[in-house]
Every structure is written in C-alpha cells, then in structure tokens.
Amino acid sequence: MQPSVAQALPDRALLTLRGVRKSFGAEGAGGTVALRDISLSVEEGEFLAVVGPSGCGKSTLLQIVAGLMMPSGGQVAVGDAPVTAPPDSMVYLFQQYTKSLFPWRTIIDNVAFAVEHRDGMSRGRARDHSRPFLDMVGLGDSADRYPWQLSGGMQQRVAIARALAAEPRILLMDEPFSSVDALTRLDLHNLILDLWTTRHFTVLLVTHDVDEAVYLADRVAVLSARPSVIATTFRTELPRPRDSIRTRELPRFLELRHTLLAMLLERPHDG
C-alpha cells in the first residue's frame, strides 16, 4: 500500500481546498487552532471520505467547505469560483436529522423546502419537484406525515431526499449515519451509494467511522488530531457495486481498515 500525501492538486478537481486554516479566539493568546493547513482536492463524481478522531475539527472543515463558516486563512473553491457564501452547487447534510428537519412542515414540505425559494417556484411546483426524490428514498407513502412521526432512520432518509431535491453537484455529509442504529446504518450506506451511482454527484463525507469511510469512498483522507492537517490519503480500490457483507470480507478492505485504525488509535495526539 502506498500512502500518498495529497498536496499535489490535479487540474480537473471540482472542489479544492488550499491551505485552509481555522482558529477560534485570538490566535496564540488563549485561542485554539482547529485546522492548521488543509489542502485537498475532490474530483468531479468522486466519493471522498475524511476520517479523523473526535474533536479533530472535521465538522469545522466541512462547514468551511460549505460556506457556512469562513476560514481564518486559505481558500475553498468550486471550479475556479472561491466559496464565500453557501453556493448553489453544494448541500450540507447534517448529522442531527432531528434538528435539521422542520417540525412544522410535513415530510413533503420538508423536501420541498430545498427548492421552493427559487425563482419561478410555487409551493405546489416545489412539491411536484420533490415527490420523485421522496420516492427515491422509499418514503413516498409518508409524504403527509410529520418528521416526529418517523423513526430516526426514516428522518435521515427525508434529509437525504431534501438534499438531493436541490440537485447539488456536491453533497457534503457530516457524519450523517452516526445517530442511527447499526442495521439502519448499513441500509443508508447502500441507499447513498445507489443514489450516488445513479445521479452522478460528488460526495465529501466526514466521519470517525473507519469502516464506513472505507466501504463508501473512492478515497479516504486521514485528518490528524487538532490542530489538524491531512496526514495521508488512500485510494480504497475496492470493486463496485459494494456489498454490505462481501465487501467487508475482502482482504483489501481489512488491510485498509487495519492501517487506518492503527493510524487513528496509536497516534491520536500526533500532529
């Protein structure tokens, strides 16, 4: 296996991070540096996972990419356009589905929220636009229910449908499967892979779950402990379509899992 440091940025990158740093509070004087120097590129159509220990600033990194938070230094760009506010081309999928769905809206109207503010959209047209996306996640029958009437896994499906309804080029996922039970998680993994395969978007996923990262991604980047840098990136080189059971039994899967876990466990404070 050849760990390669991802500092060289290829030309056809859709999403690029150059020297992104983030500190909270006054730097040096009681403030903390969360991200030291993150450079990363994601190619069009790629599924990239970033793994790191808890508190390494994964969510901070993703929020900066999403334009929800400004970096203290460095730059994020989609194509050639620097990100200074949430761009139309990206949608952020939050970990806490219970907090990201609107309790006053029905399921269909939660999904319609993704597009109803756009020019020329009425509430009715937004609903029509949203129905196929709700069907894609298998919740067409729950359109008129409320989020709090659904299970956790179903709620996260609604959040996924809503994210896809905006038809983003890039989907940013912030540990989206970490608050559902283990079996539901495997289900949602395959759902996301199916949707990614059929709808051709680009994914940047952050997670602390090594299994999940290796199973889903084309490439896995390892974030060091705070203040974080990208330690290494690996190509997973696992065959697709992936299978919940068989892919996890492949020698390559086990090898990657071993290497990544060893990095995360044995050197948690390195960096």
Next chain:
Amino acid sequence: MAERAQKQLGGRWLGVALVILLLALVEAGVRAGAINAALVPPPTDVVRRIAEILISGDFIQPLGATLYLLFIAYIGASLLAIALGLLMGRFPAIYNLFEPLVELLRPLPKPALLPPLILFLGLGDLMKSVVVGLAVVFPVLINTIQGVRGVDPVLINTARTFGYGRLAVLRKVILPAALPLIFAGLRVSLALGLILVVIAEMLAGTGGLGYLILDMQRTFRVQNMYAWLAILAVLGYGLNAGFLALEHRIIHWAAARPE
C-alpha cells in the same frame, strides 16, 4: 392517556358543581336574610338581569366598545412586538439599542402610566389604546426574543445551505420555530390587555364594560353591576378559549411533538 383525560374531565365537572354550589349558598343566604340583599342580590335575580340584557341587545354596544379597544391595541402592539422581537433576537446591535429602554419600561405597572398618558393624549380612545398596547407589548416582545434565540443553529444552517438569504431565513425558519414561545407570550398579553382595557374604561370611560360596572355601582344598580361583571367574566373565558383554539390550529405540531 384517554383514561387521564377522562379523569381530568371528571375533575372539571366537579369544579363546575362547586361554582353552582357556591351560588346556591349565596342564594340561600340572601333569601334567609343572612346576607344583605342591597350589597349581594340573589344570584337568580342577577341571572334574570343577564338574560334581559342579552335578549334586549343592550350588551352589543358596550361589549363592542370593549372588544374594539382590546383588539385594536392587542393586534397592533403584538405585531409591533413580534417584529421588534425578531430583530432584537437576531441582531445584537438592535438588541443593545433597545434593551435598556425595554428593561426600564417593562417592570413598570402599566396603570401607573395612565395619569401622564391622560395628560398628553386626553381621555379618548387613543390614550386607552396606548396604555393597553403598553401592557400587551412586553410579554410578547420578551418571548419573541427568547424564541428567536432558542432556534437551533442547525435549522438556520440548513436553510443557509439551501441558499436562503437572511430575510428568508427569518421568515421561513426563525419565525415558525419561535412561534410556540411567541404564542405563550400572546396568551399572557391577552389577559393583561383585557385587564388594562377595563381599568382604562373605569378611569376614563364613556362606554364599555369597565365603565358600566363602575357606573352601575355608583348609581346603586347593584344587580346590573353583577350582571355586567358576569358578562365580563364570560368574555374573559371566551377570549382565552378562542385563543387556545387558534393556537392549536396554528402550532398543532408543537403540542403533538414528543418531548
């Protein structure tokens, strides 16, 4: 759940029975001469008086005057309080600008403002609307600010990631998310508003239920005084019940949601 609701309903009928029992005791006391009928007329006479007032339509004009004053002041002050509360809750600069003024006026018992207001605005409807509005505005304002501040940042970021601008976030996320607390403030304010309407009418009235109650007392028409008092009580009850029904319609999701 159903069993508990049933028990509560049973408890409620018990409470109604208590009211009827108390009225019957008063009735018996007056009839027996133990209570001075000049101060407390027999409840049955008062009920008859109420029936006469209702049948003759005499209630329409004073009730209308009271409701008109209440609604003008209540709706105006509530809208103002919600708008200002959204801004104060969302923008620290606006909060810092208004906070001292709010904290100075808020704890002041609003009837104390009647003398200076009468000085500036006279005895008309304008003065009365202003004092009622002053009573209504603060509970709604404080609750709106709290409601806005309590909105989970994840909800706001969700809207931002879909490209919603500041104003759209305010209207489509923050306002609905704050509604349960805003409604709690509105309910308190409705009761306060009615109190202030009655006080203003007593002090500077030429009509309305508050004026009538005081006027009947001054002219020794004690039966009428109690009749109007009872009508006022029913009005207060009806307003609250109507408000609860409206609240349930608009934010049914807040009550139905677990937690």
